[in-house]
Amino acid sequence: xxxxxxxxxxxxxxxxxxxxxxxxxxxxxxxxxxxxxxxxxxxxxxxxxxxxxxxxxxxxxxxxxxxxxxxxxxxxxxxxxxxxxxxxxxxxxxxxxxxxxxxxxxxxxxxxxxxxxxxxxxxxxxxxxxxxxxxxxxxxxxxxxxxxxxxxxxxxxxxxxxxxxxxxxxxxxxxxxxxxxxxxxxxxxxxxxxxxxxxxxxxxxxxxxxxxxxxxxxxxxxxxxxxxxxxxxxxxxxxxxxxxxxxxxxxxxxxxxxxxxxxxxxxxxxxxxxxxxxxxxxxxxxxxxxxxxxxxxxxxxxxxxxxxxxxxxxxxxxxxxxxxxxxxxxxxxxxxxxxxxxxxxxxxxxxxxxxxxxxxxxxxxxxxxxxxxxxxxxxxxxxxxxxxxxxxxxx
Amino acid sequence: xxxxxxxxxxxxxxxxxxxxxxxxxxxxxxxxxxxxxxxxxxxxxxxxxxxxxxxxxxxxxxxxxxxxxxxxxxxxxxxxxxxxxxxxxxxxxxxxxxxxxxxxxxxxxxxxxxxxxxxxxxxxxxxxxxxxxxxxxxxxxxxxxxxxxxxxxxxxxxxxxxxxxxxxxxxxxxxxxxxxxxxxxxxxxxxxxxxxxxxxxxxxxxxxxxxxxxxxxxxxxxxxxxxxxxxxxxxxxxxxxxxxxxxxxxxxxxxxxxxxxxxxxxxxxxxxxxxxxxxxxxxxxxxxxxxxxxxxxxxxxxxxxxxxxxxxxxxxxxxxxxxxxxxxxxxxxxxxxxxxxxxxxxxxxxxxxxxxxxxxxxxxxxxxxxxxxxxxxxxxxxxxxxxxxxxxxxxxxxxxxxxxxxxxxxxxxxxxxxxxxxxxxxxxxxxxxxxxxxxxxxxxxxxx
Numbered sequence: 001x002x003x004x005x006x007x008x009x010x011x012x013x014x015x016x017x018x019x020x021x022x023x024x025x026x027x028x029x030x031x032x033x034x035x036x037x038x039x040x041x042x043x044x045x046x047x048x049x050x051x052x053x054x055x056x057x058x059x060x061x062x063x064x065x066x067x068x069x070x071x072x073x074x075x076x077x078x079x080x081x082x083x084x085x086x087x088x089x090x091x092x093x094x095x096x097x098x099x100x101x102x103x104x105x106x107x108x109x110x111x112x113x114x115x116x117x118x119x120x121x122x123x124x125x126x127x128x129x130x131x132x133x134x135x136x137x138x139x140x141x142x143x144x145x146x147x148x149x150x151x152x153x154x155x156x157x158x159x160x161x162x163x164x165x166x167x168x169x170x171x172x173x174x175x176x177x178x179x180x181x182x183x184x185x186x187x188x189x190x191x192x193x194x195x196x197x198x199x200x201x202x203x204x205x206x207x208x209x210x211x212x213x214x215x216x217x218x219x220x221x222x223x224x225x226x227x228x229x230x231x232x233x234x235x236x237x238x239x240x241x242x243x244x245x246x247x248x249x250x251x252x253x254x255x256x257x258x259x260x261x262x263x264x265x266x267x268x269x270x271x272x273x274x275x276x277x278x279x280x281x282x283x284x285x286x287x288x289x290x291x292x293x294x295x296x297x298x299x300x301x302x303x304x305x306x307x308x309x310x311x312x313x314x315x316x317x318x319x320x321x322x323x324x325x326x327x328x329x330x331x332x333x334x335x336x337x338x339x340x341x342x343x344x345x346x347x348x349x350x351x352x353x354x355x356x357x358x359x360x361x362x363x364x365x366x367x368x369x370x371x372x373x374x375x376x377x378x379x380x381x382x383x384x385x386x387x388x389x390x391x392x393x394x395x
Numbered sequence: 396x397x398x399x400x401x402x403x404x405x406x407x408x409x410x411x412x413x414x415x416x417x418x419x420x421x422x423x424x425x426x427x428x429x430x431x432x433x434x435x436x437x438x439x440x441x442x443x444x445x446x447x448x449x450x451x452x453x454x455x456x457x458x459x460x461x462x463x464x465x466x467x468x469x470x471x472x473x474x475x476x477x478x479x480x481x482x483x484x485x486x487x488x489x490x491x492x493x494x495x496x497x498x499x500x501x502x503x504x505x506x507x508x509x510x511x512x513x514x515x516x517x518x519x520x521x522x523x524x525x526x527x528x529x530x531x532x533x534x535x536x537x538x539x540x541x542x543x544x545x546x547x548x549x550x551x552x553x554x555x556x557x558x559x560x561x562x563x564x565x566x567x568x569x570x571x572x573x574x575x576x577x578x579x580x581x582x583x584x585x586x587x588x589x590x591x592x593x594x595x596x597x598x599x600x601x602x603x604x605x606x607x608x609x610x611x612x613x614x615x616x617x618x619x620x621x622x623x624x625x626x627x628x629x630x631x632x633x634x635x636x637x638x639x640x641x642x643x644x645x646x647x648x649x650x651x652x653x654x655x656x657x658x659x660x661x662x663x664x665x666x667x668x669x670x671x672x673x674x675x676x677x678x679x680x681x682x683x684x685x686x687x688x689x690x691x692x693x694x695x696x697x698x699x700x701x702x703x704x705x706x707x708x709x710x711x712x713x714x715x716x717x718x719x720x721x722x723x724x725x726x727x728x729x730x731x732x733x734x735x736x737x738x739x740x741x742x743x744x745x746x747x748x749x750x751x752x753x754x755x756x757x758x759x760x761x762x763x764x765x766x767x768x769x770x771x772x773x774x775x776x777x778x779x780x781x782x783x784x785x786x787x788x789x790x791x792x793x794x795x796x797x798x799x800x801x802x803x804x805x806x807x808x809x810x811x812x813x814x815x816x817x818x819x820x821x822x823x824x825x826x827x828x829x830x831x832x833x834x835x836x837x838x839x840x841x842x843x
Contacts, residue, residue, distance in 0.1 A: 056682075059675075063682040070688065206411070209826030212768040213819055214776065220794075220811060224803055235803075332686055333776045337798075347687060348780055351694050359691050366684035374681065 045382055052378045060371045061140065067363050068135050078124060080356065084148070085122070089114045142368075144361035149353040159361040163346065167365075169238060170335070170342030173258060174324075177265040181273055182320050184266075189277030190304065196282060204274050211272035216333040219264035223337070226260060233260050236339030261338045276319075284312050314384040321377040402757065402835050412831030418824030426638035438635045441627070442788040448626040449548075452507050452613035456809045457621045468615035469502035475609045476513075476595070489598055495529075496593040496610045503586055505567045506612045511549040511593070513608035518601035525596045528569055531589025536561075536569065538593075543606065566613075621809045623793070624800050632788030633813055639789050640771045640821060643704055647770035650704075651711030652763045658712065659720035660751045663728050664743060673717065680713040686776070693782035700784035703777060707770065716762070723755050757836040765829035768822035775818055790814040 093099050093111055102110070119125055123134070138145065144159035152162040192201045227235035234240070239253045284290070285308050293307045309316075335344030343362060350358035406412050433441070441447065452471055461468045474496040482493040500506075515522050525540040526549070538557060539549055551557070552566040561568030563584060572587040597606050620630035662673040685707070692706055727733070728751070736750050777783060778791025779798065797803075797810040 055678075059679050059682055062679050066679070066683065067688065067691075070692065205830075209411075209415075209823055209830055212765070212772070212822030212826035214772050216776070216779070217772065217815065217818065220803075220815060224808065224811070228803055228806075332690070333779055336780065347690060351690060351781060354694060356695065359687075359694055363684060363687040363691055366687045367682050370682045370684060374678075 048382050049379055052375060056371050056375050056378075060367055061136070063367050063371075064139050064364055065132070065136050067360065067367065068132055068139065078128075081122070081124065082119070085115055085118045085124075086111075089118060139360075139364045142364075144364065145357045147355055147358050149355045150350060150358055159357050162358060163343065163361055163365050166341060166343050166346045169340060170344065172254075173261055173335070173340055173342060174265075176258065177262045178320075178324060180262065181266055181269045185270060185273030185277055186316065189274050189281055190308075192274065192278045193281035193285060194300075196278075201278070204271060204278070207271040208275035211268055211270075213268060214333070215261075215265040215268040216337045218267045219261060219334055219337045222260050222264050222267075233257075235260075236337075238341050257340075261334060261340060264334065264338075280312065280315070281308060284308055314381055317380050317384060318377060321373050321380075324373050399757075402832075405835050406831060409831040409834070411827045415824045415827030415829075415831065418820055419828065422637055422641060422821060422824060425634065426641050429634035430638050433631065433635060438631065438788060439786045441631045442635075442786070444625045444627050448622070448628065449510075449512075450609075450611055451617055451622050451626040451628060452615065453622065453626055454624055454805075454807055454810075455507065455613075455615055455617040455622045456807070457619050457813070458616045459619060460621075460809055461616045467503040469500070469504060469506050469612070470614040470616060472498050472500070472506075472612040472614070473609055474498045474593070474612075476607055489600055490602070490604075492597045492599065492606070494595045494597070494606075496595065497590060498610075498612070499590050500570065500586075500612070501588050502614075503588070504615060505570050505584075505586055507566060507615050508613040509551040509566050509569070510611050510613070511551055511608065512547070512611065513543045513549060513595075513606065514546040515543045516545065516605050516607065518599070518604035520600040520604065522600065522604050522606055523598040524606065527594040527596070529592040529594055530569075531587055531591065535594075543597075620813060621807075623796055623810065629793060629810070629813065632793050633790070633817060635788045636790035636793070636814065636817065639700065639784075639787060640774060640818075643700065643774045644767040644769075644771040644821070644825075646704055647707050647711070647773075648763055648766040650708035651714060652716070652759060652766065654708070654712045655714055655716045656720055656752055656755070656759060657747065659717045660724055660747045662717070663721055663724040664747050664751065673713070677713045677715070677717045680710065681715055683710065685710055686773075689777060690780065690782060693777065693780075698777075698782045698785055700774065700787060700789070703774070703782075703784075707773065720755065720759075723758065724751060727751055727754050760836055761829050761833035763829075764825055764832055767829075768825045771821050771825075772818065775814075790818055 089111055093107060093114070099107060099110065123131055142160050144163070146157045147159050147162060150162060151157050152165045154161070154165065156162065188204075192198075192204060195201060223235045226233045234257050236257075238257050239250060240257075244250050244253050290303065290307045293303050298307075332344035332347050334340070335342045336348045339345065343365070347359065347362045349355075350362065429438075450471065450473060455471075456468070458470065476494055476496065479494045479496050484491045484493075511526065513524060521542040521544055523540070524543050526538040528536040528538050530536070536557075538551055539554065541547075541549075551569075552564060554565055557565045558568070563571065567584055570586055570591075571584040593610050595606070599606075618628055618630055620628065620633050622628055658673060662670040688710065689703060689706060693703065696702065733746060733750055736746055741750070774789065775791035775794065778789055778795050781795060783789055783792040783795055791814075793814040794811065797807065797814075800807075800810075802808075802810040
């Protein structure tokens with residue numbers, strides 16, 4: 001998805017900054033009152049966090065339940081599982097020499113009996129509504145069941161194990177890329193907003209539409225250029241094969257493999273990010289209180305830090321986390337293109353194997369990741385936005 | 396002057412907007428051309444492939460790309476037997492005919508493959524055919540001798556014994572100047588230009604028996620788009636990908652933005668529990684990961700592009716945009732003209748659709764235009780994941796096939812570059828227009 005631009009609604013926050021500064025001045029003169037106020041703030045923050053956590057948990061609950069219903073719509077999963085059970089039971093009976101001499105009717109009978117037992121064991125005879133609650137409980141506890149075809153590199157068939165094994169790779173790649181894009185974009189944008197209208201500024205604006213294409217798209221070209229036309233970097237994977245021994249050599253190999261996917265993400269995101277931040281800072285640097293600070297003759301650096309960055313901090317963080325949310329889904333294809341052994345590649349492989357438990361498990365994990373991101377967003381927001389502290393979590 | 400006309404007038408001052416509009420018009424024209432020249436069912440039939448494409452080479456590049464880099468790769472040559480004169484001799488019970496399929500080979504690179512398609516008709520007894528290759532110097536190379544049924548495909552370039560005799564794959568050995576002995580470096584072989592002949596000597600066992608067929612010397616280039624690993628002409632998919640991409644992007648963008656806007660307006664207007672429900676639904680929807688859900692639905696149900704479109708629209712209804720529209724609509728709700736409308740007895744629906752929604756429509760237009768390429772790329776993304784529409788040719792599916800066949804590794808750059816260029820063009824066109832629209836219609840940016 002395209003980069004999240006700062007929302008106009010967030011402009012309202014800027015007005016609260018001077019009051020917060022005034023409150024700070026007051027508390028500085030009375031240390032004891034400061035401690036008690038800090039405690040009050042903490043209590044309110046905890047209350048707020050608790051409320052949000054509860055609300056989000058409820059949200060995840062409903063979201064995961066919806067996922068289960070979608071995944072089970074039309075009883076397709078049940079049919080798949082029935083066919084699977086029939087297969088295994090038939091295979092068991094065929095493989096057991098003790099049953100070889102039985103007449104075919106008896107064997108048929110045996111097959112049906114065993115299937116019935118298995119169906120009852122898996123509670124497939126109960127209505128979906130009852131089972132769905134059970135599935136929901138399992139999914140919420142991350143008890144994602146066993147994979148049908150796939151297994152983790154360590155050999156486990158547990159879906160949770162398979163997914164957990166892939167999570168660090170995804171976090172490494174996307175964490176690095178997002179932090180890079182975010183910090184570069186904010187600082188370049190600050191610089192550009194100061195030199196608004198310059199040739200550099202205008203060229204960045206002109207380049208902004210290039211972000212219409214997603215990162216994997218640039219990835220294809222980067223692979224073409226830097227792995228095939230000019231073979232400088234590996235076209236995919238996470239480490240060289242065989243993996244180099246020794247910590248530093250291993251890390252160097254990983255960094256080498258990360259270069260192209262990060263470059264792809266950087267290229268796809270950077271211009272639109274700079275563009276929206278630049279616009280955002282421009283709007284905020286024309287506020288009255290900034291003009292006032294400039295008129296007072298404060299140095300530029302101070303104006304930037306205290307009068308532009310501080311009041312805009314909460315929207316900046318919001319936008320950062322929203323960008324994270326947007327990129328979680330983009331991860332799938334980028335990883336596939338670069339053969340990066342993360343969650344995205346896992347999902348892609350699961351599609352190939354038609355391994356339903358793994359696919360549903362990934363959706364649940366993605367939902368959790370999104371919820372954690374949203375929670376972090378709320379929490380940091382509460383930390384940064386003085387109104388949440390003062391009003392005690394009624395935001 | 397209405398704000399729309401005013402906006403359009405100011406839009407004309409942005410060269411990027413004009414460029415974007417130009418690209419979009421060109422894409423629309425291509426889409427219309429594709430739908431008119433190749434009907435929907437025909438596009439599906441063509442893309443299903445099979446024997447339909449047997450006269451095209453495998454993985455041939457576009458002609459213009461080859462010529463641009465100074466190459467002289469051969470095009471496909473088709474020499475039908477119908478065009479060649481027949482010399483006939485009649486004996487007791489049998490007829491012997493002789494046909495020479497003659498063609499000039501003037502390219503400096505070797506063909507990619509040689510196939511002989513032969514078929515007989517008119518008799519139960521199959522005629523016997525002996526094929527001989529005659530080089531420009533007159534050297535005769537026996538190829539094959541066999542009975543010919545109703546429809547036969549003689550793959551000369553996959554004839555292992557012939558390859559053994561020539562010391563090189565037949566499509567190279569038959570066209571090289573010096574006959575290569577065993578162990579000759581194949582890179583060193585040069586093309587012998589001139590007039591080649593394929594001599595077909597046929598023994599017919601009945602008076603009515605007839606032979607028909609065609610010699611195809613496959614080139615290394617084909618058309619303006621090239622072919623894929625199944626010999627399908629990529630121009631079909633590139634052309635038909637245009638209306639599909641535009642339709643997908645447009646319907647998804649319209650479907651999500653308009654419904655989102657109306658729902659946001661309804662929430663703002665009714666307040667109370669309606670608003671609360673909409674807010675909670677939006678929060679749940681933000682947590683639902685769109686792409687994994689699409690992947691799940693594609694895997695479990697169907698990868699039909701129309702189903703995907705439906706899911707995208709349904710999941711997009713309660714998107715994060717609702718929060719933004721809500722913030723914009725809240726002050727509008729208190730505007731005096733709404734109270735006036737209420738006073739004359741306008742219904743809720745009328746107030747929402749005729750009084751509230753149109754007010755923020757101008758702000759919505761740029762978002763809407765920049766959303767289109769997002770969905771175009773979403774479709775391509777799904778296809779690249781292997782969840783493309785099973786029957787329709789799309790740009791994403793070309794990319795998927797190319798990725799699947801390691802096109803970049805094998806050097807078939809055109810296979811990746813042409814759909815990618817079209818995707819990029821679509822993205823760029825809408826983004827350029829959208830950004831310019833944003834600056835014109837978004838009051839926040841107007842002064843900047």
